[in-house]
Amino acid sequence: MHELGVVFYAIDAIEKVAKENNAKKVISATLELGEVSTVVHEYFLDLWNWEVKKHNIMKDCKLEIVTLKAVTFCEDCEKTYSTVEFGRICPYCKSKRTYLLTGKEINIRNIKVV
Amino acid sequence: MDNEVRVIEIKKSVFAANEKEADELRDANKKKGTFLLNLMASPGAGKTTTLTQVINKLKNELKIAVMEADIDSDVDAIKIKEKTGVESIQLHTGGMCHLDAEMTKQGLAGLEGKDIDLVILENVGNLVCPAEFDTGASKNIMILSVPEGHDKPLKYPLMFSICDLVIINKIDVLPYFDFDLKLCEEYVKMRNPNATIIPISAKTGEGVDKVCEWLRNQVKLWKGSK
Numbered sequence A: 001m002h003e004l005g006v007v008f009y010a011i012d013a014i015e016k017v018a019k020e021n022n023a024k025k026v027i028s029a030t031l032e033l034g035e036v037s038t039v040v041h042e043y044f045l046d047l048w049n050w051e052v053k054k055h056n057i058m059k060d061c062k063l064e065i066v067t068l069k070a071v072t073f074c075e076d077c078e079k080t081y082s083t084v085e086f087g088r089i090c091p092y093c094k095s096k097r098t099y100l101l102t103g104k105e106i107n108i109r110n111i112k113v114v
Numbered sequence B: 001m002d003n004e005v006r007v008i009e010i011k012k013s014v015f016a017a018n019e020k021e022a023d024e025l026r027d028a029n030k031k032k033g034t035f036l037l038n039l040m041a042s043p044g045a046g047k048t049t050t051l052t053q054v055i056n057k058l059k060n061e062l063k064i065a066v067m068e069a070d071i072d073s074d075v076d077a078i079k080i081k082e083k084t085g086v087e088s089i090q091l092h093t094g095g096m097c098h099l100d101a102e103m104t105k106q107g108l109a110g111l112e113g114k115d116i117d118l119v120i121l122e123n124v125g126n127l128v129c130p131a132e133f134d135t136g137a138s139k140n141i142m143i144l145s146v147p148e149g150h151d152k153p154l155k156y157p158l159m160f161s162i163c164d165l166v167i168i169n170k171i172d173v174l175p176y177f178d179f180d181l182k183l184c185e186e187y188v189k190m191r192n193p194n195a196t197i198i199p200i201s202a203k204t205g206e207g208v209d210k211v212c213e214w215l216r217n218q219v220k221l222w223k224g225s226k
């Protein structure tokens, strides 16, 4: 839903690091998106392609997205399980007392520059 | 060697820059003695109605201003001004579904030098996006209204986990909905054991004094610990 904001932040952050490292060009960037992060991949890619052209140092930058698995922890039986598969209710003990361990990350992993 | 391809490891959240800016804004507000309250909710939950009530009860003891960022915010900004008389300004989100620290800072600049004790930010009406972006607020609160259902804390865990106060509004209509107040409180606590929960009706005024008391206390604490 707020892909546009995330795209702006990501491009700003990448541009800053690239300049600090005296890079001429950013060839590619790898982003880590959690399986249940609030970012829709296709929408994000569209906005990225549209925005990146406006930044000289990044206009040919390829975007690679790595998906991080979402894992939920159950407080009652203390097991972990796949969030995408089972949602909020623990598949082992049917408890609702569960919380997300990982899966909502929106990280910049690395960039490739010349 | 200048043209060699290099990989630079970053390993940082996309939101890192905003979080830094938010922390700086909080520090600056603390020095000035200004408490910034970030108010979030779904559209129609009763943000504007609740604000009007709370402001009218507190405006004689605190200098208050409102920043409106909700979609129909011209209307809300005018409504607040008409019904409470406090200054209310409109923020521009540039079509974005949230406010970030930079946008909030720009809004606050419009109130510079006015010695405001309490600035209330009516954030964009949505339970997903505003939760991701730290605005630099001293405290975050949200309003959940009875018609939305008691299982909202399960559906929007992030929002509930960042809120210091959860107001459950429209309790005057409880008899017409199968809204389980107890269960709702339990779900909120699951997401955030430290959250304060106050059921109110912004329509009848029930519970509004408790919200005022909470707010009065928070502002006092904020100003006291400079």
Ligand SMILES: Nc1nc2c(ncn2[C@@H]2O[C@H](COP(=O)(O)OP(=O)(O)O)[C@@H](O)[C@H]2O)c(=O)[nH]1
Residues within 6 Å of the ligand: B041, B042, B043, B044, B045, B046, B047, B048, B049, B050, B125, B169, B170, B171, B172, B173, B200, B201, B202, B203, B204
């Ligand atoms: N029954 C009832 N209606 C309310 C209450 N609070 C707000 N409303 C109504 O809900 C609608 C939306 O309220 P508003 O304050 O504009 O919501 P906002 O979009 O969150 O700012 C309006 O028609 C209000 O009159 C309440 O406590 N009880």
Ligand SMILES: [Mg+2]
Residues within 6 Å of the ligand: B047, B048, B070, B076, B122
């Ligand atoms: Mg409103």
Ligand SMILES: [Zn+2]
Residues within 6 Å of the ligand: A074, A075, A076, A077, A078, A079, A090, A091, A092, A093, A094, A095
């Ligand atoms: Zn379990």
